[in-house]
Amino acid sequence: DIQMTQSPASLSASLGETVTIQCQASEDIYSGLAWYQQKPGKSPQLLIYGASSLQDGVPSRFSGSGSGTQYSLKISSMQTEDEGVYFCQQGLKYPLTFGSGTKLEIK
Amino acid sequence: QVQLKESGPGLVQPSQTLSLTCTVSGFSLTSYNVHWVRQPTGKGLEWMGVIWTGGSTDYNSALKSRLSISRDTSKSQVFLKMNSLQTEDIATYYCAREVPGKDYFDYWGQGVMVTVSS
Numbered sequence: 009d010i011q012m013t014q015s016p017a018s019l020s021a022s023l024g025e026t027v028t029i030q031c032q033a034s035e036d037i038y039s040g041l042a043w044y045q046q047k048p049g050k051s052p053q054l055l056i057y058g059a060s061s062l063q064d065g066v067p068s069r070f071s072g073s074g075s076g077t078q079y080s081l082k083i084s085s086m087q088t089e090d091e092g093v094y095f096c097q098q099g100l101k102y103p104l105t106f107g108s109g110t111k112l113e114i115k
Numbered sequence: 116q117v118q119l120k121e122s123g124p125g126l127v128q129p130s131q132t133l134s135l136t137c138t139v140s141g142f143s144l145t146s147y148n149v150h151w152v153r154q155p156t157g158k159g160l161e162w163m164g165v166i167w168t169g170g171s172t173d174y175n176s177a178l179k180s181r182l183s184i185s186r187d188t189s190k191s192q193v194f195l196k197m198n199s200l201q202t203e204d205i206a207t208y209y210c211a212r213e214v215p216g217k218d219y220f221d222y223w224g225q226g227v228m229v230t231v232s233s
Binding site (some may be wrong): 052054058102103104 | 120146150158159160161162173175176177211216218219220221223224225226
């Protein structure tokens with residue numbers, strides 16, 4: 009199975025700050041990566057797919073980048089509604105696997 | 116609009132079978148793959164299995180011996196059955212629609228919390 013390692017496990021950011029979350033795959037996943045945001049008591053919401061494509065309706069302050077085994081999610085200007093847990097997911101091979109999550113809070 | 120909604124008992128006794136239903140609307144099960152994903156409280160996400168548009172299935176090997184996914188296309192329902200439940204199966208169970216051909220999930224149900232206890 010492909011292992012997905014996310015970092016950091018948690019972070020806090022000030023309003024307007026740029027935030028970056030990392031995700032490392034245990035093997036090359038050829039940009040087969042998605043990012044989700046999950047708020048407390050809610051189901052995950054797709055933000056980014058194909059490593060860098062923005063899902064419809066997602067604010068443009070969210071962006072994804074990376075290749076090979078290293079990927080990142082950037083929030084260019086932290087907003088209060090961005091608080092939540094962020095997960096990466098590889099879509100290259102089954103079983104599909106997720107990172108352990110990054111909890112993002114407002115400082 | 117696209118909706119998925121899980122239903123089923125919130126409490127299952129140890130060693131018994133979990134039966135969940137995912138009722139979908141706004142799309143056809145013959146056009147979109149539907150997956151099951153679970154999440155222990157406060158923890159990460161685990162992919163469980165998928166039912167493909169043609170009706171065949173694939174499962175996480177960690178669960179394969181206990182898990183069965185089926186569907187009734189006339190009722191727009193997908194079913195999950197998992198036997199021999201233990202406390203490590205306590206989780207919120209989600210069904211999710213796959214972005215066609217992309218192995219990502221664009222719509223999720225609200226989830227159903229399942230507890231295992233006698």
